[in-house]
Amino acid sequence: MAEYTPMMMQYLQVKEKLQDAIVFYRLGDFYEMFFEDAKVASKELDLVLTGRNAGQEEKVPMCGVPFHAANTYLQRLVSKGYKVAIVEQLEEAGSSKGIVKRDVIKIVTPGTMLPDEQNEKDVVTLASIYDYGYGYYLCIVDLSTGETIGCDVSYNSLDVKAIAYKNNIKEFICQSDFNQEMIDMFKEMNIIVSFFEDTMLENRYLKHLSSMDDVKVIHSYGLLINYLELTQKRVIDHLQTLKYEDVNEKLKMDYNTILNLELVRSLKNDSKSETLWSFMDHTSSSMGSRLLRKLIEHPLVNQNEIEKRLDQVTTIKNDLLCMNQLKKSLENIYDLQRLIAKIALGSSNPIDLVRLLKTLEEVPNIKLLLKKYEVFHELLDFEEFEALKDRLENALVEQVPVSIKDGGVFKEGYDVELDRLNALSNGGKDWILELEQREKEKTGIKNLKIGYNRVFGYYIEISKGQLNQVKDEFGYIRKQTLTNQERFITQELKEKEDEILKAQENALKKEYLLYEELLAYIKDFLNKLQHLAMRLAYIDCLLSLAILANQPGYQRPTFHEYRLDIKQGRHPILNKLMKHGKFVANDCFMEHDDVLMITGPNMGGKSTYMRQLALLVIMGQIGSYLPCVSATLPIFDQIFTRIGASDDILSGQSTFMVEMNEANYALKHASKNSLILFDEIGRGTSTYDGMSLAQAMIEYIASHIKAKTLFSTHYHELTSLENQFDNIKNYHVLVHEKDHHVTFMYKVVKGKADKSYGINVARLASLPSKVIARASALLNELEGQRKVVMQSFDLFQEESVPFEYEEVIDTLKSVDVNRLTPMDALLLINKLKKDIQDE
Structure with missing residues (x-):
């Protein structure tokens, strides 16, 4: 049997080490895929599957994509859960004998794929998960920003699920003996699982850990770092210090609560539209929008921190001139977090450096606007980067090319040697124009012209009709015959061509060296630039909250130890979507351990009322103004919901089983400082089973947990519990009935409903x-x-x-x-x- 060709043998050697990835193998202007990779890629990307002679009797399956459009195809594959290994040519064809050297330069995975410019507000993270015997330790990194957080989590799957959802984890790294049930859950969530064993952490990364004493942190972080180095094929320079995130320092919400309340993703279309995030997002930058999402998913539980944020929002809100000028400045900044990451990961281009410069130019303006207010002093502890700004300003032309390979990035006067080479190159081009004029005069051929292409270099072109005017003494050497023209060269032209091309080649090499030097200079500022980026993103969030606060009918909330008193509260999203004045506002009053039993018909607004309360509580603990006449809130530690919009059909569980699991989680984990929202508990079983379970749960909450609770039900018999428990109070949604026709008033008032109106x-x-x-x-x-x-x-x-x-x-x-x-x-x-x- 014949052997494979040398090129195919090279491919097979590379592929042998990359069994879990599709290999993009660079051949000239294309990335080619072979064998099973080609079959998979052709199906997933709608590519034509062809064959290639590879030294065997049968052709090898093959498909390919143009290298200049490869990123689009790569993103499509990765979004479907595939890993893609990029194999590049490491030398120019013909620069050495034998086959061109190629090797893997990067492995792109769902957790390491940097979002494109169309999806700058997306957050994509990679996480390691390490079982240390008493729970899991997670290290989560957003490679596009370098932000890294660590957290302890219990063995409870809902706790892990909530963290995965809130951080948009796309890939988990774990050791091969990790819990199989948890792995199955990740796969149900469309999270890829990569097995990796090496937890040894090299010394250069120890600086990112605040403590060296915790073995579980070192092992989990080691998994993460070693996997990143394997996939990125480089030292990861831009990682920030690992920040420990204590889940008890933020308002806790489980997976189902975040999902049901549509905080950041719509249940209708799995997008940002019609979510609390989209409604509150008045940010000017992508990094501000991403941080706002994080604030929504991690509300505060410390009243001093909430009040401090509200003070900052109020200050901006009350200074309209400051607000408008601040918005203009923030609109001029770019996504500094991702610019830094691109520079650190070696994927930046000259345009990114211009964007960095323009961002730095706005920093003094932002600082000047806010420094007059004491509430911002701690926030303005960033540098203005005068030295870096001057270096970039002196180096870069205004209109830089997309690639450094195109040249023309640096200003005249930035580097003496580059100026000399450019002068030679440009002078040569002027000489070519002069030569063309001289040759026209010498030959008398008015349409003679001197052109250039990559194959033949410079040439003299003469039309067929003028060829009889070419004489031997001109020294023209025939180079190419076309249909209507002949092309010639002369010894003088060839010598000048060599001189010009050599100067151009040397100028491009010099520009590349200068570009690398400039990047190395910028890298010295990475940590300080990351700090600046975080501050700018936070200021952008404060401005967004101030713009929201300035809308009609928004009030600053106050806080109380146990009282909840909202006057004329409105659902923040529906109030905006519905025509002015159409949404019906509602009050909500609760003290200590009140349980509000809400009865009334379907479509009457019970679920909306419950969601509204949860959203207003979350907004309040973010540090936002609320749509209401007034609002006094306690500080909640957790929110639990069972509203029924996300029944888990894919996991094979019945609606009733899902309901019981979610109720069980709430009853086991809620405290007296929690908010519980249960909508129609017991609906998935027989009447008496459902009623018995509903009553038992209400009694347990009222007598044992003593958490503030909204409990809607169709079981009107349960309203008698108001007579047995001091903290259970009946409420119902108003319905106007006339001649057997009903009008829903969407008003929640005291008392029980008379009937169901089904x-x-x-x-x-x-x-x-x-x-x-x-x-x-x-x-x-x-x-x-x-x-x-x-x-x-x-x-x-x-x-x-x-x-x-x-x-x-x-x-x-x-x-x-x-x-x-x-x-x-x-x-x-x-x-x-x-x-x-x-x-």
């Missing part, structure tokens, strides 16, 4: 009148039967009470009228009638 909702859905009439008759009959039974019904009595129509009632209660077609309704009525007749 048939009225069905009428609003325009079900056939015969169906509505029959359902009304059935309901009256069933309610009559129910009253007889309920006279002796005790929720927790030892012996069960016979109830012949329980299944009928369960069926009616479980009906989702919003999804009921007329045919479904008729079939349902027929079934109910048959069931009753059979009794």
Whole structure:
């Protein structure tokens, strides 16, 4: 059997070490993929699968992408969970005998992929997770900014899930013996898992750790760093000091709470639109927007810190001139965090350096605007980088090229040797123009011209019709024959060409050296530039909160040890989306350990009211003004929700099982300082099972946890608990009923609801009148039967009470009228009638 060609043997040697990655193999102007990689890539990227002769009888499967457009294809593969290894040519073709040297320059993975300019507000992180025997230690890095955080987390999967979601972790690194159930959970979340064993940490990275005593931190950080060096093929210069993030120092929200409240991602389309983040985001920079997202996902629990942030927001809000000028300055800055990362990772271009300069030019203006206010003094502890700014200003032309390979980056006067080489090159070009004029005069050929291409260099071009005027004494040497022209060279032209091209080549080499020197100079400022970037991002967030605070109807919240008192509160997102004046404002008052039992029909606004309270609490603890007439809030340590918008179908769990798991997590972890929001607990099982569980949970919260709670329910029987517990209070959503037609008022008031209005909702859905009439008759009959039974019904009595129509009632209660077609309704009525007749 014939051997593979030398090029294919080289490829196979590289691929042998990269079994878990698709290899982009540079051949000229293309990245090629071979064998199984080609089959996968052609399918995922819609590429034509071809074949290549590789020394065997059969062609090797192959597909490719142009190198100049490779990043687009690479991002598509990585977004689907693939790793991509970039194999580059390390020398020019023909510079040495034999095959061109190639090697891996980078392995791009879901956790190390830098977001493109269209997605600058995206946060993508990579995390190591280390099992130390009592829990997990995570080290999380955003490679695009260098920010690195560490945190302890329990073995509870929901705790790990929340951290993964909040930090948008795209890839976990763990050792091969890591917990399989946790690995399966990561895969369900579309998080890639990479196995890596080396936890040894080299000395040069120890400076990033505040303590050398904690073994779990060193092992977890070692996993992270060694994996980064493996994939990036370089020392990672721009990593910031590992910051320990104590989850107890921020408002804790589990995965389901963050998801259900749509803080940063919409449940409808998994995007930022119609989320709290999009609504609050008035930032001017991408790094400001990313930090705002982090503030939303990590609200404060220290009242002094909240008040301090509110003081800063209020100061900007009250100085409109300062606010407008600050916004103009911040609009002129670029994403400094990612500029720094690109410089550190060797992927920057001259345009990035110009953007760095323009950003630094705005720093003194921002400092000047804020330094007159004492509340900003700590925030303005950054340098103005005069030396770096001067160096960049003296070095760079205004309109730099995209690539250093194109030349023309540096100003005249920046470097004497470069000026000399440019003069030779430019002088040569002037000489060419003079030569063209001389040759026209000498030959009498007016349309003679001197051109240039990469293959032949400089040439004299004469049209076919003028060839008879070319004489031997001109010294023209025929070089190329075209359809309508002939091309010639002369000895003099060839010598000058060598001189010009040599000067151009040397000038480009000199520019590259100067560029590398400039990058090395900038790298000395990386830590201080990162500090500046964090400060600018935070100032941008404060400005965003101040712009929000300036909107009509926004008030600064006050804080109280235990009282919650919101007057005319509005849902921050719906209030903006609905036409002016359409959204109905609501009060909310709770003291100590109040549990508000909320009854009323579907579509009445119960879930909206609950979400509204949670969002206002989160905004308050971020340090934001609130949409209300007034607001007094306690400081909550945790928020738990069970609102039912994110039932976990993919994991194979029923709605009821998901509901019980989420309720269990809340009941086990909530404290008296927590906020609990339970919407329709018990709906996924039979009437008495659901009612029993709901009552038991309410009683447990009211008597044991004593956390402030909103508990909506369809079980009107539970409203009697108000008479048994001092801290349980009945509320309901107002409904106006006239002639069997209802109008939802969306107003939450004291007292219990009289009935569920399910048939009225069905009428609003325009079900056939015969169906509505029959359902009304059935309901009256069933309610009559129910009253007889309920006279002796005790929720927790030892012996069960016979109830012949329980299944009928369960069926009616479980009906989702919003999804009921007329045919479904008729079939349902027929079934109910048959069931009753059979009794």
